[in-house]
Amino acid sequence: MSSIRPWRDIDRRKSRQIMIGNTPVGGDAPITVQTMTNTLTSDPVATIDQIRRCEEAGADIIRVSCPDVESTAALKRIVKAARVPLVADIHFHYKRALEAADAGAACLRINPGNIGSSQRVAEVVRAAKANGCAIRIGVNAGSLEKDLLEKYGEPCPEALVESALDHIKLLQDHDFHEYKVAVKASDVFLAVAAYQGLADAVDCPLHLGITEAGGLIGGTVKSAIGIGNMLWAGIGDTIRVSLSAEPEEEVRVGFEILKSLGLRTRGVRVVSCPSCARQGFDVIRTVSALEERLSHIKTPLSLSVLGCVVNGPGEARETDIGITGGGNGKHMVYLSGVTDHHVQSADMLDHIVELVEAKAAQLEAEADAAAALAEPAQ
Structure with a gap:
């Protein structure tokens, strides 16, 4: 394609x-x-x-x-x-x-x-x-x-x-x-x-x-x-x-x-569902809390927050970090579109924030290193 x-x-x-x-x-x-x-x-x-x-x-x-x-x-x-x-x-x-x-x-x-x-x-x-x-x-x-x-x-x-x-x-x-x-x-x-x-x-x-x-x-x-x-x-x-x-x-x-419209990139782009009875966690309040706690991030990256496995895996494959709701308070975390590990509901919010902050720091370091390599020798 x-x-x-x-x-x-x-x-x-x-x-x-x-x-x-x-x-x-x-x-x-x-x-x-x-x-x-x-x-x-x-x-x-x-x-x-x-x-x-x-x-x-x-x-x-x-x-x-x-x-x-x-x-x-x-x-x-x-x-x-x-x-x-x-x-x-x-x-x-x-x-x-x-x-x-x-x-x-x-x-x-x-x-x-x-x-x-x-x-x-x-x-x-x-x-x-x-x-x-x-x-x-x-x-x-x-x-x-x-x-x-x-x-x-x-x-x-x-x-x-x-x-x-x-x-x-x-x-x-x-x-x-x-x-x-x-x-x-x-x-x-x-x-x-x-x-x-x-x-x-x-x-x-x-x-x-x-x-x-x-x-x-x-x-x-x-x-x-x-x-x-x-x-x-x-x-x-x-x-x-x-x-x-x-x-x-x-x-x-x-x-x-x-x-x-893809005209500027700044901060975290959140992909999230409107929530329904299938959700494995409270999507609405989770997204609201994440938007507030991640508002300091300036580095462009994407985060998907989906309440269940209907569309969750497909959306997660297109984002830097993703989470989909599962049963019994156990949810799947995706890194760079690939299933990576599970997280419990009680730890989910803090865990996502830590993952996003770490990813932003990694991308910033990579950008700084690339800029340094691009600088002409003095």
Whole structure:
């Protein structure tokens, strides 16, 4: 049987690459995962603490709100503490953009058409160039310009794309090209259609998102459908899952979307059954506990947790570590797809965690050794 599976191929849209700090976005760079803090940026201690949790979850880029001078004053300290590039979210006040650029923001989230005169746009562009900042244009169906609403009658894909192109032109008129663009809506169909239209019209990186998606469960479903649809079509260079939940949850969901499409690998990929009366152990609570206890693992590996032998052996053959439920509290453990040993119910959870941690350490050591061999001799 051929190992080539063309039905799994995703042909990514060709975009030019920009830099957000030291993180590339677009081109052939990995699709990055973003989130946004919800603390007061003027409180650097709380903001840095939240940023740290997001970094631990794997965030590549983090956005912070800068609505006032107190926020941009605190930003310099926050930037120094952050391990990933920060995007300063500026809506209308161009002076906040100038202050954020000087404070070390790697990117400014600002719509140039909303900050006033061409002179103000020029000032922001000069500050961005001087400080090595990129700019994210963020068009939103809920805040479209009045003239576009009058022209089209309602938010529609054409209106979102036209708004994005108008903002892009303002930057290009000032010879600025380090930008990425989002055309978000809470309606999945509207957002996807807008991104499809924009993808055909520009060559810049696209920032994907379904805005105001909802809570952890509903918002995850909407985002997975919308963002997943676009990624599957090859559209998108960076993503933010917008949830009414803690920002680190947005990061975890973002990575799960990318992992499900084979676009990024990070941490443990769990294959588990929904459970039924055949289960030899409590699958639901076991998986929940494992996800929590293994959340610190960054090395990509796979774990199957199946309650019985109907599908368990087949799934276990495809994962690094697997367990299938058996009778009398005795369950089969698979290593690299091969039956290896049994474990009792009382010891199962700790045992799986130990196996996963050991496998992750082994893979990390092998990767380090391979990297050392690849380094040219000094």
